[in-house]
Amino acid sequence: MRTLKTLEGISDGKLYDIEDYVKADTCGCNGCYTCCHRVGDLVELTPFDAYEIVNHLKISFDELLGNKLALQKNNKMMLPYLKMEGETEHCSFLNELGRCSIHGHRPNICRLFPLGRVYENDDFKYFLQVGTCVMPDLKEVKVREWIGIVNYDENKTFILAWYKLLKALRFRMKFVYDEAELEEMNKYILDTFYRIEVKEGEDFYTAFFKVLPEAKQRLGII
Numbered sequence: 712m713r714t715l716k717t718l719e720g721i722s723d724g725k726l727y728d729i730e731d732y733v734k735a736d737t738c739g740c741n742g743c744y745t746c747c748h749r750v751g752d753l754v755e756l757t758p759f760d761a762y763e764i765v766n767h768l769k770i771s772f773d774e775l776l777g778n779k780l781a782l783q784k785n786n787k788m789m790l791p792y793l794k795m796e797g798e799t800e801h802c803s804f805l806n807e808l809g810r811c812s813i814h815g816h817r818p819n820i821c822r823l824f825p826l827g828r829v830y831e832n833d834d835f836k837y838f839l840q841v842g843t844c845v846m847p848d849l850k851e852v853k854v855r856e857w858i859g860i861v862n863y864d865e866n867k868t869f870i871l872a873w874y875k876l877l878k879a880l881r882f883r884m885k886f887v888y889d890e891a892e893l894e895e896m897n898k899y900i901l902d903t904f905y906r907i908e909v910k911e912g913e914d915f916y917t918a919f920f921k922v923l924p925e926a927k928q929r930l931g932i933i
Contacts, residue, residue, distance in 0.1 A: 718838055726836040729855045733839055735825055736852035744809045745845050746824055747802040751795040757873050758904040760818040761791060762915045767816040772906050779803040787884040789897040822858050830874060865916045879932045896930060
């Protein structure tokens with residue numbers, strides 16, 4: 712565990728690895744769902760997040776769009792985010808009891824909270840976002856247990872690859888001024904990664920890394 716100076720004021724000043732213990736356990740939230748409100752511009756879905764939800768609900772990605780997800784443009788890139796609903800701007804996946812209806816398949820960002828990630832040197836660590844969770848007296852829990860991601864190593868490899876791709880794409884798109892070209896690029900990203908075809912006998916990660924090289928070439932990413 713190392714100290715963290717760059718996130719002073721929003722973290723406890725430490726960086727955590729997957730086997731470290733951190734005070735993040737809400738012990739079930741006790742009916743609280745404050746963190747599921749007004750976060751529409753924060754919960755950007757990765758292709759894995761979308762695949763997990765699509766596969767769990769047995770519907771298509773396009774059926775989710777406009778219903779549970781919303782496309783938002785950020786730095787010329789159009790990506791899916793959780794859709795907020797009603798006067799309270801609550802997550803569209805909250806049920807009538809205020810509980811997450813896709814909890815076992817929720818997006819990575821939701822799994823992390825109140826943790827966050829900081830990327831450096833082709834790796835990432837976790838940090839605790841102080842003052843973001845309203846639950847008092849959070850308990851210590853192992854990061855791996857709190858996140859609860861199956862096949863963690865494969866998931867981490869994907870997250871790093873996706874992070875690097877988005878970083879390169881945002882730089883690439885800075886120099887694209889033609890709206891038609893930007894629209895074509897955004898459509899290609901959605902078609903290739905969010906509407907990804909996972910064949911029988913494959914898993915998501917195999918399918919993702921199969922299409923990644925051609926996609927990078929098509930999008931002009933080195």
